[in-house]
Amino acid sequence: MAYLIVAKNCTSCAACEPECPNKAITEQGKIFVIDPAKCTECIGFYDEPQCVAVCPIDRTCIVNLDYPRYQPEAQLQAEAQTQA
Ligand code: SF4
Numbered sequence: 001m002a003y004l005i006v007a008k009n010c011t012s013c014a015a016c017e018p019e020c021p022n023k024a025i026t027e028q029g030k031i032f033v034i035d036p037a038k039c040t041e042c043i044g045f046y047d048e049p050q051c052v053a054v055c056p057i058d059r060t061c062i063v064n065l066d067y068p069r070y071q072p073e074a075q076l077q078a079e080a081q082t083q084a
Contacts, residue, residue, distance in 0.1 A: 002036035009060035
């Protein structure tokens with residue numbers, strides 16, 4: 001359920017912060033970080049993660065493998081019904 005910003009790659013350009021529809025990105029020190037509790041992978045807002053789309057450095061905004069992929073509530077309910 002989240003993307004993360006690879007700290008060593010972040011140049012603190014701030015391109016990502018205003019693009020996040022969930023206000024999940026904040027500046028902390030000299031880099032930007034993503035709050036995994038707020039990130040929805042842009043699902044429901046855009047076809048692709050906006051932080052990835054605007055970041056000028058490749059492989060800086062990446063999937064956070066410490067969290068399961070985000071699933072909207074409606075999708076979870078549909079899957080539960082098909083398994084019942
Ligand atoms: Fe924000 Fe989307 Fe990036 Fe998540 S993937 S931090 S919701 S811009």
